Amino acid sequence: MERINYQHLFYFWNVAREESITRACEKLHLAQPTISGQLAVLEQQIGEKLFYKQGRKLALTDTGRVVFNYAEEIFSLGRELSNTLKGRPTGRALRLVVGVADALPKMVVYRLIEPAFRLPEPVQILCYEDKTERLLSDMAMQGMDLVLSDAPLTPTSGAKAFNHLLGECGVTVFGAPALAVTYRQNFPRCLSGAPFLLPTANTSLRRSLDQWFDAESISPAIQAEIEDSALIKTFGSGGVGLFVAPSNVEAEIQSQYGVEAIGRIDSVHERFYAITMRRKLKHPAVTAILENARDKLFPE
Known part of the structure; x- marks a missing residue:
């Protein structure tokens, strides 16, 4: 492979950041055929496509992401060098x-x-x-x-x-105030038939909870299975069902979502x-x- 032309890399970097050849041309004050031609030369040199069409935008291929990560570092160092030569602090993070x-x-x-x-x-x-x-x-x-x-x-x-x-830490069962009043008594037996929001089956926490429910002969009424942990808490704060979260952030969850702790399940651990x-x-x-x-x- 020939040595990479950094001017070509610079054009590629700008197109990747703008997700559009047209916007990169406007930013660099260049004609579209100029940048399109230089990108084609860079792709030919690398031997791989760097972009693919995603609607109206250009998205990076796997190879494109690798090249972009290196380009980010290269041009970040270039800005730092320029600032250093001009006597300005770089503040590079x-x-x-x-x-x-x-x-x-x-x-x-x-x-x-x-x-x-x-x-x-x-x-x-x-x-x-x-x-x-x-x-x-x-x-x-x-x-x-x-x-x-x-x-x-x-x-x-x-x-x-x-x-x-x-x-690792145990988990706490939370619920909106109205649900907490109902299901706080006789914990954890009270959880049978209780409306529950559970993580999806592909998570470690769900597998641990299912084993615990089986061991304790508890059959919750599953209202929803939700992959995103923040979305579970949002649904829970609306009173849709009970949910579990790590006990070491118990206070923060109660404060942020306006829910109450109902009881802890120390034998179920999140790692x-x-x-x-x-x-x-x-x-x-x-x-x-x-x-x-x-x-x-x-x-x-």
Whole structure:
């Protein structure tokens, strides 16, 4: 492969950011054939398509995302060099790319990531949310520093990465005030027949809850199965049904959603994992996240 022409890369980078050749042309004050021609040369040089049509927009292919991640770094360094030569402070932030499994409670995700903002140097965080499997398959391609998940990486996944158990905690059953009055008595027997909002069957929490319901001979009335943890809480705050969430964010959930704690299920645990491409952690923000989780968020 020939050496990459950085002018071609610059045009590609602008088209990717604008999601449109037309808008990139307007921004750069260039004619459309100029940029289209340079993109074609870059794709021929790389030997792969970098874009595909998605409605009226241009979306990046898998190869396009890899090239774009490198282009972001290259032109960010270029701006820093320019600022340095002009005598201006660069203020370049440390970049942290995090994949978040969509089943994870958002409050726990915030508390896991929050220590990165307290580092001495500024940190810029990029968060991607998706299914754990897709995040892991895109981990190297997206340049992710870690993936936060409710389940560990398994040998059958094929991904070359490492698990770091951040911690675990029991869960609490919550409900809107009217439901809490009804179902707080005789917990947990009262949960038989109670309206319930449950996570979908592909989550670790759902599997643990189903086992617990079976062991306790409890048959809840399932009102809805919802994949997104924040949406479950929103439905729950409207009084549609009871729901469970990690006990270590009990106070925050009651405050934010206006619900009440009904009872704790200590035998059902939510586990939280960080998955990284390297066993030895070098990124200071990743180290801060892991240390804070083990020392403060999930102390033994």
